[in-house]
Amino acid sequence: MASISIGKAWEESVAFVARESTLLLPVALLFVALPGLILQEMVPPELTQWMLTQTKTTLPPVGPSFWAALFITVVVIWFGSLTLFALALRPGISVGEALRLSIARLPVLLGTALLLIGLFSAVVLVGAILVAILTLVSPAVAAFLVGVLTLAFGVALIFASVRLVLLNPVVIDGTLGVRDSIRHAWALTRGHVWRLLAFLLLLTIVSAIVSTAAQTVIGALAGLVAGPDAARLTGSIAGALVSTVVQLYMLVMIARLYRQAEA
Template sequence: MVKMGTVWDRTAEFISDNLGAVLPIALVAFFVPASIGGNFQAVMPGAGPSLALVLRLVQLLFAVLSLWGSLAIVAMALDLATEHGSGRIALRRLPAALLVWVVVLVAALALALPIPFILAGSGVDMVALANGEMPAISGPVASTIALYGLALFGVLLWLAARLAVVNPVIVREKGLLSAFGQSWALTRGATWRILGVILLYAIVSWVAQLAAKTVFGSIFALVAGGTVDGLSLGGVLTSIVAAAVQAGFMVVGAAFTAKLYLALARQASLRNAATPA
């Protein structure tokens, strides 16, 4: 049985032993995009259509860059390459990873489609809703959406556990859509333990980022006031601190999935060896 505590220990050991190699990737792929993108929300309300489009495109590029960084750290954690070699491996596997995660995104959106259909069928003004206005929703409709949303959250969480090692499969086994089946097979029997880790990781990272934004945001707001086009010095400094916290958790997440993949693959090999021909 794969023990999550052992996987965490191997993750921590990898990060401590390779901190010098991991840090440049984390800075370029995680910290810089998060520190810059963290200010987009303040700029968006006053942005014109052209600027808003540019900001959306930059956000998309940042997401691709972060995916590349995750693949690079996964390659290092799988002992496939050093710092520079891992970047090249990540670049080669980036198109496959993009395709896989686009499929995941489309599937998630498809699962969420009943919600707007329920709203539209109940007479809710969807144009007003798209413009950020909150229309009146009847009690039964709200209850139906809440129940469906809760069920959808559970399904997505379970799928996240079953697809937890998709990136390592893409990097090590050079899989494409077959990465779904391989991750599904490897996580069989460990889903609930992986689910617990995902929940713990999400809660701890959310609390840490919330604390960084709240504490440092309050301090920076007092020290550096004033805004220009929706931006403030305090907001920029806060986004930098929050980006540092986020980058740290993204490094841990990528390294953990790689070590989890190795443990699951080793367990699968032992299981297959023990199965009589």
């Protein structure tokens, strides 16, 4: 098991982004920031209200076009992340070469996602069947079990996310298939769960704080000049740009941690 250093990864990432920003930023803006911003503008108002209040137990009716757009956006962002990982892991590679490599390896990443979603869906289905059976016997026990299973599923999801945080670099840097990529990414993070969890939590909190601050401040300034509609749009753009920059550093750091773990 190789040792990893978050501090070393951060120093290398800062130097790399400063040196290669002209290659990295256009890719990040085009394939990460722009798709997310377009999707944000496509979210139906009733869905936005539900996410803010969650007063209803079920989702409001949303047309299939939104779910299709959501799927396309996720695929485009994954493609962009693979391209950024290719640029970070292979010094000297051109953007065109990174894009072609990402296109070639994107089916493997999609396959890993489908496999993992299938596994978690199977676990949820088994839990739902068990709860349904217990409900017939004892509703109180079933309700308690729902709480326990929900907590366990959340913990398992976080644990799996941390153990597979190096999956994208594994996919883009090698020639492994779907299952072997998952196994290799899982093996690389063995013994580093707590350190990687702290790293991911810290960057997630920082991203949320700075993007919200940028959205609020820039939106407020735009609102003073051009009104509420301009405030909302300008704030969304500012938040997306700042969030993308933070994500760029995070992706480069993950690439550096992957190199350390591979050693």
